[in-house]
Amino acid sequence: MNSQEDNQDYLKISEAAKLIGVSQKTVYRWIVSGDLEATRVRGLYFISRAALKSRLSNPGAAAARPEIAAKAELMKCGSCYQIISSDSQIGGVCKTEGCEQVICTQCLQKDIHYCLNHRPSTQQNWRAAEEKLQTGEYQLLVKSTNARQRELIFENRFDARLSNIKTLMHPESGELLNIPSWERVCEKSDEQAQLLKYLRKLFLDAATLARYPLNASLHYRLMPGKGQKSEPLEIVVQALSRMDRMVQQQFDSEPLSADVLAAELMHYTQELDREHIFRIVVLASITGWDESARQIIEGSKPGTAFFHRRALVYLYDLEKGELVYNARDERTHGYADLITPTLPDEELQEVIAAIENEMIVHDSLALVDALAIFPYKRGLVEAAYKKLSETGRYKTLILPGNGAALVRQRN
Numbered sequence: 582m583n584s585q586e587d588n589q590d591y592l593k594i595s596e597a598a599k600l601i602g603v604s605q606k607t608v609y610r611w612i613v614s615g616d617l618e619a620t621r622v623r624g625l626y627f628i629s630r631a632a633l634k635s636r637l638s639n640p641g642a643a644a645a646r647p648e649i650a651a652k653a654e655l656m657k658c659g660s661c662y663q664i665i666s667s668d669s670q671i672g673g674v675c676k677t678e679g680c681e682q683v684i685c686t687q688c689l690q691k692d693i694h695y696c697l698n699h700r701p702s703t704q705q706n707w708r709a710a711e712e713k714l715q716t717g718e719y720q721l722l723v724k725s726t727n728a729r730q731r732e733l734i735f736e737n738r739f740d741a742r743l744s745n746i747k748t749l750m751h752p753e754s755g756e757l758l759n760i761p762s763w764e765r766v767c768e769k770s771d772e773q774a775q776l777l778k779y780l781r782k783l784f785l786d787a788a789t790l791a792r793y794p795l796n797a798s799l800h801y802r803l804m805p806g807k808g809q810k811s812e813p814l815e816i817v818v819q820a821l822s823r824m825d826r827m828v829q830q831q832f833d834s835e836p837l838s839a840d841v842l843a844a845e846l847m848h849y850t851q852e853l854d855r856e857h858i859f860r861i862v863v864l865a866s867i868t869g870w871d872e873s874a875r876q877i878i879e880g881s882k883p884g885t886a887f888f889h890r891r892a893l894v895y896l897y898d899l900e901k902g903e904l905v906y907n908a909r910d911e912r913t914h915g916y917a918d919l920i921t922p923t924l925p926d927e928e929l930q931e932v933i934a935a936i937e938n939e940m941i942v943h944d945s946l947a948l949v950d951a952l953a954i955f956p957y958k959r960g961l962v963e964a965a966y967k968k969l970s971e972t973g974r975y976k977t978l979i980l981p982g983n984g985a986a987l988v989r990q991r992n
């Protein structure tokens with residue numbers, strides 16, 4: 582027997598399927614169930630002709646039964662539904678006992694081990710993640726619901742902060758810009774379209790919108806007044822998170838890194854010179870920024886920090902509540918106060934916003950539950966309940982044995 586024949590004695594899944602007239606999925610099922618012997622090399626399965634022959638001569642063999650062979654169908658990933666056209670796309674099979682759904686290599690790389698039907702519940706995911714946080718395997722943990730809260734709170738806080746500012750010095754020209762109304766110069770946007778894609782949905786209801794971060798952004802465009810020679814000044818506030826992970830796992834456990842930052846920097850600075858505008862850019866990461874990202878902005882030594890003559894860039898770390906910027910750049914230093922972390926009087930507003938967002942999915946929220954959901958002190962949550970009751974949209978009830986609860990008022 583020469584070596585060429587030797588090679589031909591082994592078949593790939595696709596070849597074996599074609600040879601005996603069944604689907605690739607069927608061959609794969611046999612391999613997974615142990616009915617067909619196969620060797621795995623670099624992620625590819627190889628089946629010897631001898632093994633295939635013995636499988637077919639087995640009286641119970643599915644291939645011998647035409648009704649099963651007739652069911653030959655396209656093999657798809659059980660999680661993302663992409664069509665599997667080559668063996669190398671097969672990453673594994675759903676981890677649920679008895680389930681034969683194939684999981685593609687791309688899904689497996691994203692840590693997906695279950696088909697859509699057997700995907701663990703949100704609660705199971707969170708419990709497992711909380712354990713990993715305890716053991717130190719995860720350095721942080723932000724659940725998808727908290728991510729949306731963080732984003733909303735940050736946006737509201739920033740909006741509120743700016744609304745008190747009537748005059749702002751242009752970072753480049755030094756001219757004073759008058760801002761009669763921030764609302765009128767603000768454009769809000771988010772990535773709902775992207776979220777729909779990740780969720781594989783065609784609509785988003787209020788509850789879903791409250792459950793996932795939207796990577797919302799605020800875009801203020803300040804035009805210089807009559808007789809002023811400044812270039813337009815734009816203030817961009819962008820919340821950032823890994824939406825795909827938030828959808829797949831219902832949480833994220835890593836800060837954003839330099840590659841994400843580099844893409845954002847490119848996006849927000851590339852047309853500045855051509856369009857003659859100046860930008861103050863605030864990039865707020867819901868899971869914070871890692872060291873590699875911080876170094877780009879701060880610089881490891883003088884002269885190494887990011888610099889653009891028409892842009893000031895700040896990183897906001899929503900995990901640690903920190904503002905990161907190049908303190909050596911005097912221009913940047915001056916506007917840092919505008920973006921500083923929470924002032925004491927803003928904290929109550931923050932809690933109120935968080936509770937209102939949570940109330941989108943509840944008719945009532947017991948104080949004990951609120952304290953379990955939010956990282957805020959009891960007194961602060963009680964104060965927020967009181968404020969919310971004063972709006973008339975809610976009332977606070979004392980439930981016997983259950984303590985206080987915020988209840989939505991019915992009209």
Ligand SMILES: [Zn+2]
Binds near residue numbers: 658660661662688689
């Ligand atoms: Zn897949």
Ligand SMILES: [Zn+2]
Binds near residue numbers: 682
């Ligand atoms: Zn499954």
